[in-house]
Amino acid sequence: MNEDSTVPGFITPETTFPAALHAWELHLKNEGRTTNTLKAFISDLQLLASYLPPDRTIGFVTTADINSFLSWMENERKAPCSPKTYSRRVTSIKSFYKWLKGNGVISEDPADKVIQKSVISPLPEILTTVEYQKVLETANAYRTFSKPDARPMALLQLLLSTGIKKNETLGISPNHIDLEDPDHPVLYIRYDSPSNRYKERKIDLPLDWITVYHEYMAQYPVTKTLFNYSARRLEYILEEIGAGAGLTKHLSFNMCRWTSAVHDATIGMSNEELRTKMGVSNIQWREISAKLLQLKEIYMPMNVEERAS
Structure with missing residues (x-):
């Protein structure tokens, strides 16, 4: 049976x-x-x-x-x-x-000996340190407009500080943000599917983001999800920030995720801490860690002008 x-x-x-x-x-x-x-x-x-x-x-x-x-x-x-x-x-x-x-339907597996080729995808596009600051400054400027809007900064700073994915961003509820310890706010990433439970994790939040978060909540009261918008709407907000910062590249969720990871690797976060923060398996980490080593050179270009500054 x-x-x-x-x-x-x-x-x-x-x-x-x-x-x-x-x-x-x-x-x-x-x-x-x-x-x-x-x-x-x-x-x-x-x-x-x-x-x-x-x-x-x-x-x-x-x-x-x-x-x-x-x-x-x-x-x-x-x-x-x-x-x-x-x-x-x-x-x-x-x-x-x-x-x-x-399940006993067949006695021999014809696919068992099929070779699975190793596929290394191209390096993702990331922000440089200069661009990193530019997009944050651009997003933060929305808070000082005649009609203040904390939404761009709330979204962008969250992505760059946590490295969470688009679907994870859409799934955040206010109760996933723990502010009980004012000196150590954290974000809980939850998954409904049992097969994705290994991706669940707790991520530290920057203290200065909490101020932006409270502004955003006052301007856009939420009940169910933190960002009660379609994925396309949030993508548009990022695109608008990128354009305002004068980027020639396309600011996206994936770019923020990889930039966040490279930033953490650059400031000395351990491999295991970073792997856990990103919510990836040990197998996935092999390729990711190799890419991070290459991306560090893009994130912090060491030309003469920057060394002197």
């Missing part, structure tokens, strides 16, 4: 891909996978199924079939396949067949 209740008894090696993928989708939902992950994983397996002969069922796919599919996808398919997409599709296929084998 299958150990996983999301694997119906009718699924056998002779089952077609559509029927098996429906059951796998239920399994992924029960694991707490995000909607985007579900769509991507199912789409990846549907692409594999469309490549194989129409009568090929889930239990009669070989390692050679999978490698042939990956070669076609990388070299022959008209639609381009980025290294990141290629890597995800290999992960999707491996996950699907590991699930089938783990």
Whole structure:
């Protein structure tokens, strides 16, 4: 009998891909996978199924079939396949067949010996130390307008000091901000999905941000979430700050996250502290830490003029 209740008894090696993928989708939902992950994983397996002969069922796919599919996808398919997409599709296929084998549907896993290529994504774009100060000054200036607006500074300083992601920013509630100790305010990052619990963490907040936070709360009373706006609206606020600061680059959530990490690494935060603060796994940290070493040179360009200043 299958150990996983999301694997119906009718699924056998002779089952077609559509029927098996429906059951796998239920399994992924029960694991707490995000909607985007579900769509991507199912789409990846549907692409594999469309490549194989129409009568090929889930239990009669070989390692050679999978490698042939990956070669076609990388070299022959008209639609381009980025290294990141290629890597995800290999992960999707491996996950699907590991699930089938783990529940006794198949005796051999054809994806087990498929090689997962290491994919190193390009270096992210970050702010330099000069740009860092410029965007903060620009955001802070909104607080002194004839109609004061603390929202730009509340958002930007929070991102640059904590390095949180866009979805984490959207999920912050006022009760996630702990001001009980006035000398040590903290932000709690929470996740609803059990599969993301390892990302939950406590991050120290800068004392000067608390003043901005209180101004923002007085101007924009909130009840459910701290930033009760769409993701696009918050992105627009960042873009407006960047334009006001004269940046030629696109100020974004991701740029703030990476700039925050490089800043922390530059001032001497330990690797383990920074990994925990970013909410990433040990495996993810390997690539991130290597990038941070390179990004330090961008963050603090050591030319003669800056050394003399």
